[in-house]
Amino acid sequence: MRLVQFKDTAGAQQVAVVEDQNTLIPLQGVSTTRELATIALAKGMTMIEKAKIRMGDTTVDYNEVARDGRLLPPITHVDPAHFLVTGTGLTHLGSASARANMHKADNKDANETDSMKMFRMGVEGGKPKAGEHGVQPEWFYKGDGSIVANPGADIPSPSFALDGSEEPEIAAVYVIDHDGTPVRIGFAIGNEFSDHVMERQNYLYLAHSKLRHCAMGPELLLGDLPSHVEGTSRLYRDGKVIWEKQFVSGEDNMSHSIANLEYHHFKYDLFRRPGDVHAHFFGTATLSFADGVTTQDGDEFEIESPLFGRPIRNRLMVQAERPVTVKAI
Known part of the structure; x- marks a missing residue:
């Protein structure tokens, strides 16, 4: 359903x-x-x-x-500050190569980049036995509920951004019960939109690169997620497809189990506040940026998977510059 x-x-x-x-x-x-x-x-x-x-x-x-543009994200909160959007990276088999190319090790004699080390750790310890906790994944914060674009709406990209590109991912949706227990209520297809050029400058800019809008839905899949999920990610320019690629997800294609990702997110007390809502992106191995595509203002992203019904489609909109003034009193 x-x-x-x-x-x-x-x-x-x-x-x-x-x-x-x-x-x-x-x-x-x-x-x-x-x-x-x-x-x-x-x-x-x-x-x-x-x-x-x-x-x-x-x-x-x-x-x-x-x-009519009346679709909403599959989960909302009357107070967006109580809707936390987060995610994990380097979780999918094949996701490390593109990342490693963006983050070459400064030490020419090093055998691995930090990205490859993190990926290997996940492959070796990301799927622990039931009742055990595996290695923790890369984790990032995207924002609160105010950064979730409606299905079909524009995805804003700030004027200072160096890039704005799609990341086709599955997001799990949670509510926190009255006793502080996280409860997963379903899954949604999503676009975990990021600034990959900023991230490529220095791995320590990853946190900045993730502070962007995203999109999910429009449909929330109830029940369990199949172990193998297939989908297609497309980029349109002037109504024509300029890039298209298949992607896979689900635990068969991941280096971490969903249970391990959930544990390492909700082990923190501040993420178990009763009444809060969480959307947690599980990562991807498929990016147009990794294939050398540079997005432009007005490009449209389309991400679909038969499992999740109607595709999600959003247009990239570069925002006008907004001067920031810090006052002191």
Whole structure:
């Protein structure tokens, strides 16, 4: 089952089950994915069970909602500061080569870059036995809920950015229960948009390069993630595809287990604050930047996987310069 959040014609938020590629079935008595999750937790039910109970008799034209720009991310929070967006890198088999090329070791005699060392650590210790904790992955912070672009909307890139390129990834979505327990409610396809030129200048700029907008959805996949996921990432310019490549994800294609990535994120107390929402990107091995493509203002990113239903498509929009003034009192 997959869920979609959207605004109705009056501007009110709704959540619906995806019946097919043309039809949505709104849920009754609940208006957000987070609210549905809260009710399911209180009743000791799964999201799928609770969604089935809440399904109404009316339908909505999915294409019309998308055409009118009324789709929302698959998870939202009324206070964006309580929606944390984070991720991990070097988690996929094959993800190290492109990264290593961006971060050549300063020591010419070194056998490995730091990226390759981190990747090897993941391959050797990223999938521990049940009940054990493996090696921790690379981790990064992207921002709060204010940086999540709606499906179909522009992805802003700041005027000072040196690049703005896609990263086709799967993001897991979590709510934190009243007792501080992280609860995974589903998965979404996403674009973990980043500044790869800035990152390439120096590996210590990785944190800066990730402080960018991103996009997810529009559909939230409920239940478990298959061990093998396939998809396609495309870049459009003036309506024409200028780059296209297949990508794979799921644990069969990863050097870390999802459980290990989750442990090393939620082991920190500050990420287990009751009522918060988290979206955690799991990484990728496929980038147009790694193939020598330079994006331009107005380019469109499209990321799709049959598992996640409707593709997510967003346009790159370079923002005007915004002077920053720091005052002292």
